[in-house]
Amino acid sequence: MRVYLRILKLAAALGLTVAAGTGCWDYKDINHRSLPVVLGLQTEEEGYRVFLKLPEPKEEGTDVKVVSAAGHTITKAIDQMAMNLESEVDLLHLKIILVHVNLAQMGMGDVFEFFMRARDISPKALVVICDEELDPFFRKIGQRADPNVSNLFDFFEKNAGWSPQIALSRVWQVYRSVHSYTRDVVVPIIRSGSRTTIEHVGSAVIRNGRMVGRISPDETLLFNVFNGENGQGKIEVMKNASVMISGTRVTRRGWMDGGTPRLDATLNLSVDLIELKEEMTEDQVMRQLSEQFKSRFDRLFEQVRKEKADIFAFGQDFRRCIPRERLRDWREEDYGRLKVEFRTRVAIENDGYIKTKQK
Amino acid sequence: MSRSVHVLLFYFVAHLGLIFFIYPEDIIACAEEGHWVPILVGFAVHVFFLWLFVKGLSLGGNRDMVSLYLGLGKAPAVLLLLPVFVYYAMVDVITVRAYSEIVSIVFLEKTPLWAVMALLFLIPVWLANVGIRPIFYATALVAIVCLPLFLFIFAASFQSVDWRYFFPLFDRHYDFLWDSSFYKSFFAFAGVFLFLGFVQPYFTFRIRGLMWASVLLVPFFLFSVYIPVLTFGEATASNFHYPFVVTLDTLQINWLMFERVTVFFLMSLLTFVMLLVALVLWQSVELAVRFFPRMNRGWTLLVLSAIVFGCCLRIRSWHDIELLFMWNTWIRAYIMLVVPATVYWIGRRAKKEPDYESISTNS
């Protein structure tokens, strides 16, 4: 009996080692997988066309390949592509999902439902809208690509090419806005540039998964600032002066006034003075900047209110005052009636090497 | 305090393992806003009956639970403890099957389910065979490595939280008491505390330490529900099967070498769950052997494990698991309510008798 047990244990140990060795259950090693970084999506007659930008590690550096396929559903298209590739497609490292503007205008709710359900695609991937046809876009990108594959998403990396006018919305945030009562997102729009790889042409307002409007890069800065991003580094140009923003903070408060929701929002800006025409004083600069921001905000707010998209998530501040059932119709009802009082307080932190007049 | 460390540590980490997977889904399903009320209500019920239980044990002379029941006579003891045995078997089946499912969904899609279940089950079986003291000592060693990892990721999960989703504080009409999801959520409480009735001859603990450990668990209960709600909002969070796991997927930690921290968090907790399953198996075997002393421990364990694993293999889909949860509810109520009350009553009765002997816990 003892000997029998010993043989059994030995056999089990050997079996385990063999099982481990055969790389069991179809797992492929990392060098047999393609790890695409960018996924492009556009609609075709019967379904979707999917583009993938694949880095191919070679011994010296990395090559870039763009493949595409069409199918009824996204999964079918990806499957089609995987069939024709010599390595397995692994979507877990996707960083950017590039959606064609037509698809965005038609409504992306289903697409994002698919993204969140399938664990293949990381919910942290950035969502970006592309203003031109994806085929030529990818071709131009592919031509310009240097061996470093990451130049498309370096554009959006905070410690690389990002600047505060570029909105950053991830898949899960878009999905959240599809279901949320009080929150909508803003997604950057890009196209291939003439001198640089890509060009940022503004942002799209996405309401419940559908694109309903466009805003300019300056207005996107406002959105970012309200969302808690630090506006540091952005240069604001006025008629007679330029400043660089070094810090932003937004405080807001909402309350019900009878049946009308009202909100007070204050933007605290700290700026550094860069250029100044003569005879301008600091006070004048601060006033000009205030007015510029206020008019920008009012314009933006009117636009999004007409589009019934609450990109600043003002509805959140009313969760205490408005009951949940009424909040369900926030976009249709109360949002239209919302009155927002926006103020900018500017503090000039320093004026460089040269003195300026106060008053 | 140092004397109770192993028991309290096990109590703490076993609860942690159970909280973060299935509990948030049930609580989010049973209320639309003000989730902290169902959480605290459930917790208060649990703490009250826990106190009854340990008070009864200590009044009964710090003996283990089975001896207390045997004081009533063998037949009533068997009858009263049979539901415990059945519940333990069901807990094993549900836990192993549900967690294997989660593991398979979250990171091991290509591995067949039986292989994952084999891993998650055979290790606890081996641990249960080794004995109860190794389980507790192993818990201490594992906790030293896995708890910091867990706490770090837990702290990081507050990254995208919007505190305004916390309001409104109260729901206008609370109907969670009539919702079956609320009672399903008691799964996170009921499976663990009974082990306190079995540890007595081997380890001791102080009631005060236990109460403090329970209090320490409250923020984890609250935040396991609130972090998904605060990140996604209730409307979105109620769509998810495992809200906390999805929230972990959205974490962006830029300076870490790893991309997806979900797997580390889940595995730390799964290690604790495996230790819990081992202890539950050991308790079942202990029950069987105490009542029928002629049974061989090793063979009982083997037979029990075979039955449990067979049941796990028979369950084909998540709906079957939900069904098992339903059936479990009544036994769970028995475990949570009747057993502590009975133990308390027996303990008080034993104390009044003139010739009860207490096992000293001072050394």
Add this chain to the structure above:
Amino acid sequence: MADWIEELARRFRDESDWFDERDSLLGEAVRLLGFGSLVNLTETKSALWEFAATMPGTALSEKRLLGCEGKANKSEEAVQAVLDGKLLVVPEAETGVCWMLTPVARNLERPVGSPNLENVIRGPAAAFTESVETNIGIARQYLRSAMLKADIVPTGGDSPTRVAILYMAGRADPDFVRKLDENLRTNKIEDVSTLQGVISALGYPKRSLITKLNSTELPSEAACMLRKGKVILFVDRMPYALIMPTLLWDLFALESDQNFPVYIMYGIRALRVIGALLTILLPALYVALVAINPEALRIQLALSVAQSREGVPYPAFLETLTMLLILELILEGSIRLPKSVGPTITMVGGIILGQAVVSAKLVSNLLIIVLAATTIANSTIAGFQNSYAIRVLKYVTLVLSAIFGIIGIFAGFLVICGYLASQSTYGVNYLQFPGWKDEARHE
């Protein structure tokens, strides 16, 4: 002359180192018997003459024999005595009297030198030797306490070995010592000349990976362990102290750490803990991240790993296993190399295996880095036999991680913890915290 003495003399007569001399001591004729390879006869004789001359009395008696230990009454006693290196003095006149003397022995012992297996930075560099008495003496030098008890127990079958048990009364657990003593005394079968023999004599399971006997060559360590309440065994002919009970903490804490300032000591101990964890986890992590779960890596890292593996023909697990095997061979071989050949082999191992095998695309260079780190981390653990244990345990996590990925790593870690927790020495669990008393002693 008694029969049994004749018998004894006849038995050993053919040995070339046996002497059987007739001599005259204080006027009486005596016969001196013994092994010349153990007894320094000339010195002994001159010492005996001198001593006998100074003692009062005229006849030959025990009192006048230097180093006399009594009479041998049976053949077995006398045989054991000569084998132990004693001198038998048999007076011709009386029959049946056979005195056993401790003579001047040949100097066969190694002088107290420095340790072979352990490096000491900032601490005393004396080491234990093979003789039990010398070792007890050294121990007493380092721990001058009246509470130190030493007990010599002969154990074993036909050639009993002397084993000494040292402990501090009042600190060591008396039950533990009693059990130890019992096991040693009742052992009549096992030969305790190797550690495996000692282990089975003490009743421990033979197949455990964890050594139940920590060994140290340094008396300072031994003294520290005695003060902590542990029990030490000295086995004759083994130049180290065997410490019981063993705890996991012994892997990380050495007494010589306390020669450094406190925070540095913590740092060093933390480094050892990290080293142990890295040994167990690093190869498994490599296999898991490369083969099963590459989604856990950052994209840049994933791409560079994929690049480094380009062209390697077999799966990551086999690659790792092969290289680990080669590393184990190198480690094992380097123990036996004479000092003249050693550096050459090191060069061969480093250059050929490291560089050439990567250029030939047989393994990826990331793996070489991982394994080098593992081997170095393995060596930070205190205790030579402990590092063997950790070396074996890392294969557990490796195999499980190759099948299940990162989950396998954690599962393997749990298995290792469970295994360590199941080891105990006479009821003292391996994972107990040092200094904490166990709540309820339970076998």
